[in-house]
Amino acid sequence: xxxxxxxxxxxxxxxxxxxxxxxxxxxxxxxxxxxxxxxxxxxxxxxxxxxxxxxxxxxxxxxxxxxxxxxxxxxxxxxxxxxxxxxxxxxxxxxxxxxxxxxxxxxxxxxxxxxxxxxxxxxxxxxxxxxxxxxxxxxxxxxxxxxxxxxxxxxxxxxxxxxxxxxxxxxxxxxxxxxxxxxxxxxxxxxxxxxxxxxxxxxxxxxxxxxxxxxxxxxxxxxxxxxxxxxxxxxxxxxxxxxxxxxxxxxxxxxxxxxxxxxxxxxxxxxxxxxxxxxxxxxxxxxxxxxxxxxxxxxxxxxxxxxxxxxxxxxxxxxxxxxxxxxxxxxxxxxxxxxxxxxxxxxxxxxxxxxxxxxxxxxxxxxxxxxxxxxxxxxxxxxxxxxxxxxxxxxxxxxxxxxxxxxxxxxxxxxxxxxxxxxxxxxxxxxxxxxxxxxxxxxxxxxxxxxxxxxxxxxxxxxxxx
Numbered sequence: 001x002x003x004x005x006x007x008x009x010x011x012x013x014x015x016x017x018x019x020x021x022x023x024x025x026x027x028x029x030x031x032x033x034x035x036x037x038x039x040x041x042x043x044x045x046x047x048x049x050x051x052x053x054x055x056x057x058x059x060x061x062x063x064x065x066x067x068x069x070x071x072x073x074x075x076x077x078x079x080x081x082x083x084x085x086x087x088x089x090x091x092x093x094x095x096x097x098x099x100x101x102x103x104x105x106x107x108x109x110x111x112x113x114x115x116x117x118x119x120x121x122x123x124x125x126x127x128x129x130x131x132x133x134x135x136x137x138x139x140x141x142x143x144x145x146x147x148x149x150x151x152x153x154x155x156x157x158x159x160x161x162x163x164x165x166x167x168x169x170x171x172x173x174x175x176x177x178x179x180x181x182x183x184x185x186x187x188x189x190x191x192x193x194x195x196x197x198x199x200x201x202x203x204x205x206x207x208x209x210x211x212x213x214x215x216x217x218x219x220x221x222x223x224x225x226x227x228x229x230x231x232x233x234x235x236x237x238x239x240x241x242x243x244x245x246x247x248x249x250x251x252x253x254x255x256x257x258x259x260x261x262x263x264x265x266x267x268x269x270x271x272x273x274x275x276x277x278x279x280x281x282x283x284x285x286x287x288x289x290x291x292x293x294x295x296x297x298x299x300x301x302x303x304x305x306x307x308x309x310x311x312x313x314x315x316x317x318x319x320x321x322x323x324x325x326x327x328x329x330x331x332x333x334x335x336x337x338x339x340x341x342x343x344x345x346x347x348x349x350x351x352x353x354x355x356x357x358x359x360x361x362x363x364x365x366x367x368x369x370x371x372x373x374x375x376x377x378x379x380x381x382x383x384x385x386x387x388x389x390x391x392x393x394x395x396x397x398x399x400x401x402x403x404x405x406x407x408x409x410x411x412x413x414x415x416x417x418x419x420x421x422x423x424x425x426x427x428x429x430x431x432x433x434x435x436x437x438x439x440x441x442x443x444x445x446x447x448x449x450x451x452x453x454x455x456x457x458x459x460x461x462x463x464x465x466x
Contacts, residue, residue, distance in 0.1 A: 004393040005361040012270040018312075018408075019270065019354075024361040028315060028408060031436060031444060033358045037317060037404055040448070043337040043431035044317040047411060047449075049093045050438055051313040056080075056097040058276070059264065059305065066280045072288060074256075074300040079128055081262050081306030082108050084412040089435055089449065090310055092120055100126035100151075102304035106133075109140035112149075126151040128259060128304060130178065130221070132194070133161060142168040150174075155221050155259075157195060162208050162215075169214060176219035176259065177201055179244060181237050183225065195222070198244060205252060216254040219302070220245050223261030228279055235286065242287050246294035257300040258287070264308035266409055268352050307412040314411025316342055316431070317358070320403040323395055324371075331368045333392065335405070337431060338372035340379045341424035343410060344417045347378055355381070355390065358404040363393040370405075374426040421453060423461055429453035 005021065008014050020027045025034045029048050036046065056078060063076040079102040080094045091101075091111070101112060101121075109129075115121045129141050129152065142165060144152045155176035156162055165173050178195035191197070196204065209215045222241045228234065238260070249255050260283065265274050284301075291298050318335040325331050345351035367389050372379035382390055395403050421430055430453040436446045459465045 004365040007365050026358045042319045045431045045433045046315050048313050048436045052093045062280050072284050074298045077302045079304040081304045084306030085310045095120050102128040104131040106137035123148045129154045132157050138164045146170045174218045176221050178221040181222050181224050217252050219257040221259040227263030242290040246296040249296045259302040262305045266311040311412040312409045316407045316410050332371045334371045338374045338428045341428040354408040357393050360393040365391045366394045
């Protein structure tokens with residue numbers, strides 16, 4: 001029977017920039033994974049900080065080079081979408097790269113104040129405030145504007161939101177307007193619930209912004225759920241949005257910026273062929289062409305990449321506790337964790353991640369299903385992006401070292417969706433979380449951000465302990 005290493009090398013162009021194998025053990029971004037397992041155990045959640053910076057720099061360089069190639073006259077600003085991961089180590093790493101911030105809820109704003117107190121941002125930082133805003137969120141926004149955070153920009157999500165800023169902002173205020181995009185044809189409804197209808201934008205500007213010295217409309221914003229993809233739907237919505245920008249620019253001289261949202265994909269398979277440079281150039285060409293046709297200056301461009309920024313920095317590591325053959329052909333590997341509680345997107349959205357064995361690459365492989373620890377029948381993983389099945393090294397009865405596996409590029413949203421540090425299905429604990437960085441000389445350093453959740457914390461949350 002072929003070895004696991006033969007399967008990977010025959011299926012993919014392997015090794016890659018991120019993944020290499022030495023002595024039948026996997027390395028991820030130069031991190032020997034088995035050394036990490038021996039030091040910290042499993043289940044284990046890790047974040048590799050340098051990947052956050054490299055992702056940001058890649059996008060910034062590509063936008064810069066593409067703008068120079070096309071002689072695009074506007075500027076580019078990279079914002080990080082905080083809801084992808086709110087952890088302090090993520091924000092602080094991202095902010096090393098001269099970026100700005102996009103928020104979506106009231107509790108984001110105290111995070112920015114905390115970053116300011118630590119000297120990680122100054123009062124010039126752009127804060128693009130998205131979302132449907134309850135009173136507390138609006139109060140935080142106006143408080144920060146009144147405290148001198150001059151680039152805190154509420155993006156109006158409904159027609160009545162502006163009345164709050166009219167009442168409570170003391171000086172001038174920059175505004176954005178989110179336009180409600182049409183959803184893709186197969187979606188369950190036609191127009192996004194987020195943002196303001198295209199037909200209402202001119203009336204909102206004329207009635208409440210144009211003649212009010214307190215407000216300057218600086219930005220139009222849009223976002224589509226499918227992300228930035230080379231599809232007729234994406235180009236149609238982008239073109240529609242840019243035409244609306246041109247219409248508004250002719251009415252509003254202060255308007256000079258568009259925010260095209262997030263949506264850059266990440267690698268969810270070793271085989272990944274997304275052409276970032278091509279997509280950036282085509283976006284710029286589309287904006288440039290429409291603006292020239294309309295006789296309007298090219299706008300500055302904001303993006304707010306979240307998954308792209310932090311997703312590829314993360315991994316979840318498990319050991320195989322045991323195997324179960326449930327019938328003639330359904331073999332199960334049982335992990336020391338849960339998909340529903342640790343990687344909820346695999347359960348809720350059928351999200352696939354890069355899955356590879358950490359050790360035993362010289363062993364034969366077999367087809368199998370992977371089962372989680374909860375009692376839920378949906379707590380399983382049995383297909384990859386490239387295949388409707390999973391293959392891993394065959395576990396031999398006589399082998400001394402357990403089989404370890406890793407799910408890679410899991411750095412976005414999973415803690416937020418699963419309820420980090422809280423109560424999860426079947427009381428499965430949050431895994432130990434380790435942060436990995438590099439010293440100035442390139443050597444690795446790591447530390448524990450959070451130990452595996454213990455029974456005392458759960459009992460306290462549930463009210464059994466004071």
